[in-house]
Amino acid sequence: MLVKTLENSAQDNPSQEFPSDCYQQKFHVHYEYPVYFTRDLFNEDNDLLASTIDGKNEARCHRLKIFIDSGVIEAIPEIQDRITKYVSARPDCLKIAGKIEIVPGGERSKNSWDLARRIMGEIAKERLDRQSFVVAVGGGSVLDIVGFAASLVHRGLRLIRIPTTVLAQNDAGIGVKNGIDEQGMKNFAGTFSPPFAVLVDYHFLQTLAPKYWTGGIAEAFKVAIIKDKDFFGFLCANAQDLKNRDDRAIEYVVKRCAELHLDHIRTSGDPFEFGSARPLDFGHWSAHKLEILSDYELGHGQAVSIGIAIDSVYASMTGLLNDSDCMAILDALEKTGLPVWHDILEMRNKEGKLHLIKGIDEFQEHLGGRLCITLPDGIGKKIEVHEMDPVLLEKAVSILSLRKKE
Numbered sequence: 001m002l003v004k005t006l007e008n009s010a011q012d013n014p015s016q017e018f019p020s021d022c023y024q025q026k027f028h029v030h031y032e033y034p035v036y037f038t039r040d041l042f043n044e045d046n047d048l049l050a051s052t053i054d055g056k057n058e059a060r061c062h063r064l065k066i067f068i069d070s071g072v073i074e075a076i077p078e079i080q081d082r083i084t085k086y087v088s089a090r091p092d093c094l095k096i097a098g099k100i101e102i103v104p105g106g107e108r109s110k111n112s113w114d115l116a117r118r119i120m121g122e123i124a125k126e127r128l129d130r131q132s133f134v135v136a137v138g139g140g141s142v143l144d145i146v147g148f149a150a151s152l153v154h155r156g157l158r159l160i161r162i163p164t165t166v167l168a169q170n171d172a173g174i175g176v177k178n179g180i181d182e183q184g185m186k187n188f189a190g191t192f193s194p195p196f197a198v199l200v201d202y203h204f205l206q207t208l209a210p211k212y213w214t215g216g217i218a219e220a221f222k223v224a225i226i227k228d229k230d231f232f233g234f235l236c237a238n239a240q241d242l243k244n245r246d247d248r249a250i251e252y253v254v255k256r257c258a259e260l261h262l263d264h265i266r267t268s269g270d271p272f273e274f275g276s277a278r279p280l281d282f283g284h285w286s287a288h289k290l291e292i293l294s295d296y297e298l299g300h301g302q303a304v305s306i307g308i309a310i311d312s313v314y315a316s317m318t319g320l321l322n323d324s325d326c327m328a329i330l331d332a333l334e335k336t337g338l339p340v341w342h343d344i345l346e347m348r349n350k351e352g353k354l355h356l357i358k359g360i361d362e363f364q365e366h367l368g369g370r371l372c373i374t375l376p377d378g379i380g381k382k383i384e385v386h387e388m389d390p391v392l393l394e395k396a397v398s399i400l401s402l403r404k405k406e
């Protein structure tokens, strides 16, 4: 078959004068968005939000539809007034479209098409167009559902994410994905849709519940173990400070972890995950299953911590990780206040198999293609494996059961 590639940069092939049987369409889309780190974003003197929105010098007043996580409103009741004041102080540049909307926070809200439709309805009511801004302020769940809705309206509005949890600041809020849980599966429906900008304000972390403070640190362990030995060393050395909510330590963790995630998206050659490999999902095949099995009692970060523990013990049993590195991982997770065990690990189906193991099939289905699980290959390096031995997984679970807390 004659194939003619249509590509802007390539010169037409003059020898191909007869009609081709296929036009191979080819073009590249350039994506670019800033991730800023700041403190006290809505302080009237902090110009970051306004200058980001007006960054393209479009010389007009920008309409913003703002959605805020209910957990943020509870923790910082004055935030709505502060945002209103901030915007009112810049009438030539910013205007709030309608009223500020409150979106229920937490994983359960991500479980609802109704909520995604309601968000689209609020956007429709204000007749936002593709040049208007949706501003999402919240944890990973709210960012995911608001981002999902915003990416569907007119095939994508400009989205500014303002992540307010550790996990959202170092992972969920800075990447190119969003989604909702559907059909009993995490992130079953979603889109790849890079944001217009991300504004990380460390001040939000002060009001976080302990579960969400430490939960985000699990993602830092995840990326450090497979990509950055020095960062893993930092996490181990500062585990106690991190547990004690040391600002300096958490800010370093957020920034370094965000940088590693951004590096991966930029340099992996597969930002929209067309392939089957998903290194940043180390520890996640079981984490997603555990979240569902626990009916979301386990937070994402806690589930990831247990997932890291399972895969690290498994990696040590297959000779990929030496025992002392494996112990260092388990000890550091626990010292940070993260779990490496939950009783649902022992739940079995009628055939007596661990429920957990079903997570491997579901993970493969979500990724598509061949099973591809990332394991540590020593600290700071990774390897992809294409099968997991259920007998070894049973053993890994029984090894971790020795760390059960009474």
Ligand SMILES: NC(=O)c1ccc[n+]([C@@H]2O[C@H](COP(=O)([O-])OP(=O)(O)OC[C@H]3O[C@@H](n4cnc5c(N)ncnc54)[C@H](O)[C@@H]3O)[C@@H](O)[C@H]2O)c1
Pocket: 069, 070, 071, 072, 075, 104, 105, 106, 107, 110, 138, 139, 140, 141, 142, 144, 164, 165, 166, 167, 168, 171, 172, 173, 175, 176, 177, 178, 179, 186, 187, 204, 205, 206, 207, 208, 209, 212, 215, 216, 300, 301
């Ligand atoms: N899109 C992605 O690339 C990506 C990546 C990783 C994780 N995620 C998703 O992120 C979600 C988890 O996000 P999360 O860990 O941020 O939890 P979360 O969004 O569920 O929020 C946890 C709780 O903290 C509250 N909260 C948020 N900010 C607060 C603040 N500053 N002060 C007090 N309370 C606050 C929320 O209301 C909620 O009750 C999961 O659904 C996960 O799948 C998405």
Ligand SMILES: [Zn+2]
Pocket: 171, 219, 284, 300, 304
């Ligand atoms: Zn995660």
